[in-house]
Amino acid sequence: MSRVSVRRSTAETAVISALVAVVVAVLATGPVGAQRIAEGGAPSGRGSIGLHLQLSEPKGEFGQNTGNGFGFGGYVLARLDPNSIANLRGDVSFLTYGNATRRISLSGTGGLIQLNLRTTSNIVSFVTGPQLLGPNGTFTPYATALGGFSVFWTSSSIEGSSNEQDPFATTTNASDAGWAYGGAVGSYIRVSNGKNPVRIDLGARFLRHDDVRYLNADRVREAYNNDRPPVPIRGRADFVTYYLGINAIVF
Template sequence: MRTILSILTAAATTLAAGHAFAQNAPTPRSDERRPPSGLGAVGVHLQLTEPKGDFAANTNNGFGFGGYVMRALDANKILNLRGDFSFISYANSRRRLPLAGTGGLIQLDLRTSSNIVSVVAGPQLLGPTGTFTPYATALGGFSVFWTESTVEGSQNTNTPFASTTNSSDAVWAYGGAVGSYIQVTKGTNPVRLDLGARFLRHDDVRYLTADRIREAFQNNGTPVPVRGRADFVTYYLGVNVIAF
């Protein structure tokens, strides 16, 4: 809860500072006053996650990508509806195994990956427009945590012939994001850099860690998921394009 309050406080401070700057800045030309959302916009991101709390004690940073769509809800384009999708991989491993009955002449790769897919949506408020435009978003939806293992030939990358889902759980997700658009191009479909951070909270979820997977492999047993709260901050950098 303290993290969510910190994000909302930072958002309010950022938007207030932006409004104060806008009041003292020269009046922009008409093409500069167009909000970064337009009527509808799309964006794509590269993402880095930082686990928090108990999740940080069990996992490392994650990497992935995401995208979003946004639609204006008012005439001034200040209030928008935003929907986000993201894919994050937070643990990966590869183990070389001999195929039974071949005397070690045929080698297999056992790959295990732990991932998170999040689908969230909510209102987004935009600050004053211009070269630098801050924003704040409240988000809610769901996330799916899952771990999958595959087996493939050592020279047949990305062509597995067997796979197993070791753990899977879908839970509610909620949080918020703050960031800014930085103008790159103008014109009919302006392009802006999108730099920000998003916090998502998951109160009760089952997920596998690298340690649990290693223990199961060494003991030739079934991996036992960790269960508990899983929170993380996602830092992202991408582009925002006004579609219409």
């Protein structure tokens, strides 16, 4: 078995194992655990929202071609049963895994006008699926199975030195969308018991994409050096996203 295959199976196995662990934990509570949850109030209320800061780690082939990404995300959680053991979760996240800036001269100015050529590579994911919560308490574990799609794109823009946040020309170098599936595991740590309880949300999410086109730093550099459009890489793109944020019960 190749080294890449080991890394892939490890990430997928971790998510599956965590899902099984939460199911076992819920079943192990039995009627007593369910009553404890009911008496303590539903862990997620009827619905809650969460916001995260995220760090992504590419895996397998995608990990050989790209580096870590940074971004943010959010989700909505709605309970499906009175004890909030079964819930429905909808996630959206935005990650940037490539960001490069080059100084170039405006043609015809003899180098007197300098511009910034900025190139960024991004991923936005929309996934949804069931989430199982473990026993209620200060520390509440959870596991989620997720499916949906992700959009990968790279764009370049030209900015002046004095208006770096206001580009006057932008081009999408490559874009593609692909099905995404995987899961997430994590834990809620309750920090507030007021009218709208607030919890710290700490976890990790694994997403797999079987066939997508994307650009990396090497392909962008080759295009720039050879003055030609970049050629996307096509293949599997898997990554784990580690996140830290808050979850608030809103109704």
